[in-house]
Amino acid sequence: MRQALEKLQTEFKEYGLPEGLFMRLFSSFFAVSAVQNVLARVRGISPVENWQNFTAEFQPLPKLIWTAVVFLWISLVFRIFSKKLRRIDNSLLIISAAAFSLTSVWHSGNFYACAAAGAVAAVFTACSFNDINRKEPKAPVSDDRARGDMPEKAVVFAAAAAVFIFIASTTVAVHKCFGTSCFDMGIFVQTFHSLKEHLNAVITCERDRVMSHFQVHGSFIFYLLTPIYALFPRGETLLVIQALFASAGVIPLYMISKRHGFKGLPLVCTCLIYTFCAGIVLPCYFQFHENALLPTLLMWLLYAADSEKIPLFYIMSVLVCAVKEDAPLYVICVALYFAATWTRLKKKHGVIAAMAAGLYFVVIMKWLTGHGDGDYMTATRLGILMTDHGSGIWGVIKNAIVDPGYLMSLLLSQNTLLFFVETMLPLMFLPFLTKKLHRYLLMIPYLIMNLIIGAGYGYAADIGFQYIFGPSCLLIYLSVVNASEITKNQKNTLMAAAAAMSVIFTVSMASPKLSYIKQYRDAKSYYLSADRCITSVPEEGSALVNAFFLPHAANRDEVYELDEGCFEMSVTGEVIGMPGLDGYDFCIFSTQDPLTEKAMPYLNGAGWTKYAESEGGFVEVYVRPGWAPQA
Numbered sequence: 001m002r003q004a005l006e007k008l009q010t011e012f013k014e015y016g017l018p019e020g021l022f023m024r025l026f027s028s029f030f031a032v033s034a035v036q037n038v039l040a041r042v043r044g045i046s047p048v049e050n051w052q053n054f055t056a057e058f059q060p061l062p063k064l065i066w067t068a069v070v071f072l073w074i075s076l077v078f079r080i081f082s083k084k085l086r087r088i089d090n091s092l093l094i095i096s097a098a099a100f101s102l103t104s105v106w107h108s109g110n111f112y113a114c115a116a117a118g119a120v121a122a123v124f125t126a127c128s129f130n131d132i133n134r135k136e137p138k139a140p141v142s143d144d145r146a147r148g149d150m151p152e153k154a155v156v157f158a159a160a161a162a163v164f165i166f167i168a169s170t171t172v173a174v175h176k177c178f179g180t181s182c183f184d185m186g187i188f189v190q191t192f193h194s195l196k197e198h199l200n201a202v203i204t205c206e207r208d209r210v211m212s213h214f215q216v217h218g219s220f221i222f223y224l225l226t227p228i229y230a231l232f233p234r235g236e237t238l239l240v241i242q243a244l245f246a247s248a249g250v251i252p253l254y255m256i257s258k259r260h261g262f263k264g265l266p267l268v269c270t271c272l273i274y275t276f277c278a279g280i281v282l283p284c285y286f287q288f289h290e291n292a293l294l295p296t297l298l299m300w301l302l303y304a305a306d307s308e309k310i311p312l313f314y315i316m317s318v319l320v321c322a323v324k325e326d327a328p329l330y331v332i333c334v335a336l337y338f339a340a341t342w343t344r345l346k347k348k349h350g351v352i353a354a355m356a357a358g359l360y361f362v363v364i365m366k367w368l369t370g371h372g373d374g375d376y377m378t379a380t381r382l383g384i385l386m387t388d389h390g391s392g393i394w395g396v397i398k399n400a401i402v403d404p405g406y407l408m409s410l411l412l413s414q415n416t417l418l419f420f421v422e423t424m425l426p427l428m429f430l431p432f433l434t435k436k437l438h439r440y441l442l443m444i445p446y447l448i449m450n451l452i453i454g455a456g457y458g459y460a461a462d463i464g465f466q467y468i469f470g471p472s473c474l475l476i477y478l479s480v481v482n483a484s485e486i487t488k489n490q491k492n493t494l495m496a497a498a499a500a501m502s503v504i505f506t507v508s509m510a511s512p513k514l515s516y517i518k519q520y521r522d523a524k525s526y527y528l529s530a531d532r533c534i535t536s537v538p539e540e541g542s543a544l545v546n547a548f549f550l551p552h553a554a555n556r557d558e559v560y561e562l563d564e565g566c567f568e569m570s571v572t573g574e575v576i577g578m579p580g581l582d583g584y585d586f587c588i589f590s591t592q593d594p595l596t597e598k599a600m601p602y603l604n605g606a607g608w609t610k611y612a613e614s615e616g617g618f619v620e621v622y623v624r625p626g627w628a629p630q631a
Contacts, residue, residue, distance in 0.1 A: 023089040026124065028070040030096035032063055037103035047104050048113050090128040097124035098500060105508040107515075111418075115425060118504035122428075126497035129265075130489065152264065153254075156271040160250045163275050166510070167284050168243035172236045173516035174285070176527055178548045180235065182561040185287040186550035187213065188238055192229040193555045195222060204542075204558050205550060207373075208565065215372030218325040218364045219290040235288075235551045242292040246284055249299035249473065250274050256303050256477065260484035266492050269499035270480055274299075276502040279423055279472030281510055282464050287551075289466035293323050298330060298473040305338040306477075310349050317353050325364045326449070330470055331357035333441045340438040384410065384456025410455040411447060419454060419461040423468065423475065426502040428494050430479035433486070442478050446471035529615035534588055536612050537621055540630050541585035546593045549619065553588050560584065562595050578602040586611065587622040596620075 036058055037047050045053050078088055101117035108114055174180060182205055190203040191213040201213040201222065214220065229237055250271050257270045274280070280295050297320050304312035317331045332354045339350025369378075378386075378396070385396045385407070400407050412420060423446075424431070431443060450471055454461025479498070483491045520527060534552045537543055542558035550561055560566075568577035575598050587603060589596040603622055611623040 023093045023128070024071055024074055025067075027089065027092040027096045028067045028074065030100040030124075031070055031092075032066045034096065034099040034103045036063065037100070037106075041103070041106070046108070048108060048110070093128045094125050094496075094500070097121050098504065101504045102507060105504075107511050108508055109512045111422065111509070114505050114508035115421075117508060118426070118501040121504045122497040122501040125500040126493045129493045129496040149258070149263065149267075152267050155268050156250060156254055156275075159272060160247050160275050163281065164243050164247035167246060167281060168240045170510075170513040170516055171239040171243065171284055173520045174513065175235055175239060175551065176520050176531070177516050178527070178530065178552070179516065180287045180551045181547040182545075182550040183287075183547075184289060185235060185238075186547075186554045186559070186561070188288045189235045189551050189554035190556070190559060191222065192226060192238065193233065194557070195226040196230045196233060197557070199226075202557075205554065205561050208560060210558075212372075215368065217290065218368065219323060221290070221293060221319060221322040233555055235554075238288045239284075242284055242288055245293045245296045246280050246469075247275065249280075249295040252296075252299040252303035253476065253480070256299075256306050257480055259306060260480055262480070262484070262491075262495075266495045269495040270483075272499040273427065273479070273495070273502050274476050276499075276506040277472050277476060278426060278463055278502070278506045278509060279468040279475075281506050283466045283469055285510070285513060286465050289469075290324055291466040291469040294320070294327065294330070294470040295473050297323065298334075298470055299477075301331070301334055302473070302477050305334055305350075308342060308346060310346065313349065314353065317357060321357055321360050325361070325368060327470070328357035328361040328364075329445050329448070330474070332361075333444045333474070337438060337441040340441075381453050381457050381460070385452070407452065410452045412451070413455040415456075415458055416451045416454045416461040419450065419463060422463045423450075423472070426498060426505055427475060427479050428498045428501070430482050430494060430498065431475050433482040434478075439478060439481070442474040445474060526615055526618065530619045533612050533614035533619040533621060537586050537588060538629055541623075541627065542583070543586040543588055544581075544584040545588040546590040546596065548593075549588050549590055562587075562589070562593075562599065564595075566595075567598060581606060582624075585624055585627050589620050589622070591617050591620060 040047060040054050040057060043057070045057060047054050074088070074092065098121045101121040105113045105117040175185070180186075187203060187206045190205055191201045194200055194202050194213075202210060203213050204210055206213060206216060225241060228241065253274050254267070254271055257267050262270050283289070284292060297316060301313065301316035301320055303309075304316050317335070320331050321328045335350040335354035335357065337350075339347045339354065342350060365378075382396045385399050410416075449467055450460055453467075459465045460467040483495055486494075531552055534545075534549055535555075537553065537556075539556045541556070542560070543553055543556065544560050544562050544566070545553045546562050550559060553559055566578060566580060567575045568579050570576045578599060581602055587599070587608065589599065607625040608622040609625070610620060612621040613619065
């Protein structure tokens with residue numbers, strides 16, 4: 001009897017049991033569940049949204065049988081290839097948990113479901129990596145050197161390229177399906193048109209009057225992008241540039257991570273955290289913004305500072321400051337952080353950069369206040385910190401110094417708590433994993449621009465808006481630096497879990513955008529006809545345009561948005577006139593916009609005639625009486 005038990009125990013060990021029993025059971029269950037999810041989705045059933053139909057479609061007994069079959073098959077594979085596939089159970093658990101999580105919430109877009117799915121994948125990934133760390137013998141240093149880093153590079157840059165293509169293709173599809181509007185797409189198309197044609201940023205659709213976009217935001221970096229737009233003068237160009245700048249930051253992050261001792265899977269995981277960071281991917285779907293240029297520029301700034309490349313550090317500091325009037329805050333925080341870590345001879349460069357960025361901030365804010373919308377922008381963003389909305393940024397600073405308790409109370413509020421979880425959970429709260437006080441300098445932009453401002457200005461605390469682009473980069477860098485100082489096993493486990501969470505969460509949240517590609521393909525001639533109809537209007541003619549048509553009509557000197565402000569209203573709220581109609585040459589209207597119905601009686605009464613019409617009557621263009629092209 002004893003000999004039989006010993007023989008049975010030996011057989012179990014050859015099949016990887018009982019040590020890998022639970023891992024293999026979970027792997028088998030998740031694999032079968034993932035297949036079930038795919039089969040259900042083919043039939044139009046979502047495992048989450050249509051769970052009752054799902055449970056009616058599948059029965060527990062067949063699932064248990066298939067789980068047993070998969071379990072036995074994996075055991076047989078282990079028995080045959082156990083010497084070559086030492087980590088088969090760990091790898092299969094990671095893959096199957098990820099596949100199950102993704103197929104469960106694919107196309108969901110529901111934060112809570114996506115976060116739960118990401119958490120499941122992260123937990124089982126962490127368990128698998130922890131088991132690997134426990135069993136893995138220490139590899140000789142020569143092995144790593146001989147192997148090189150080509151496999152890591154291939155995985156990292158393939159993933160970054162895939163995300164770039166995904167963002168670019170889906171955002172362009174949204175635009176082609178007329179899913180972008182005057183704010184915030186049309187204003188940038190006209191800005192770049194003005195830069196291309198006149199080397200200034202004078203536009204008409206941002207404040208319904210002739211003014212420079214640089215009176216609203218100090219985005220002088222647009223001059224560097226103008227040659228690209230001049231070659232391809234369409235809105236799609238801006239969206240592709242945005243996708244590129246969002247994704248390309250993985251290159252300097254890769255070099256930063258290697259400098260801090262990351263290699264192999266931890267290095268790949270670190271780069272995946274950036275590539276699939278929700279704070280970098282999801283804001284790309286709020287049309288176009290200058291903030292999308294920050295990820296790549298900030299990561300190069302951090303690389304230059306981290307590797308003490310002073311000339312590059314100054315160059316990138318200038319470029320970051322040129323993105324927007326509030327961007328100097330990033331340079332100030334980064335410069336002061338590295339001033340605390342650099343050698344004595346180089347500390348002065350951090351202080352100089354911080355002072356220069358601070359001086360530029362003072363100058364640009366004073367200029368915007370005196371010549372543009374500085375006070376208005378400050379009041380809308382920082383009104384929660386102002387007792388007098390006319391006091392400007394200096395009133396905000398004064399109140400923050402006098403009453404820091406109130407400032408602290410804004411860090412977590414009803415508006416920002418969910419946002420805090422959305423940004424920190426995929427990072428496994430690694431930015432807080434340090435006792436070095438100076439590192440929290442890099443968290444200041446996140447605290448101010450997102451949590452404090454977000455308490456009163458909801459867009460700043462929404463992961464789908466542009467305000468999180470920059471802070472996300474600093475949080476990721478903090479995660480890398482903090483993780484580099486913990487034990488190897490802890491580092492590997494945490495970075496793997498964070499990567500799994502980031503991938504599952506962001507892919508699940510962004511996957512619904514794929515529907516726009518299908519929507520465009522299914523009605524391509526319809527949308528092309530609408531676009532051709534809009535662009536057939538001569539550029540020299542001023543145009544009044546519906547909000548969602550304006551980005552397609554903004555390559556002209558004068559274009560205005562049709563909104564409620566175009567109508568004169570009675571005290572009872574009835575439309576009684578359209579006083580500015582004589583100031584336009586063309587009206588480009590959507591037959592699906594209620595505002596068009598309000599405007600048509602005034603066009604007909606003034607003798608306007610139809611100039612063009614798209615397929616299906618989606619777009620109708622009208623021209624004022626007596627208009628003729630310039631000779």
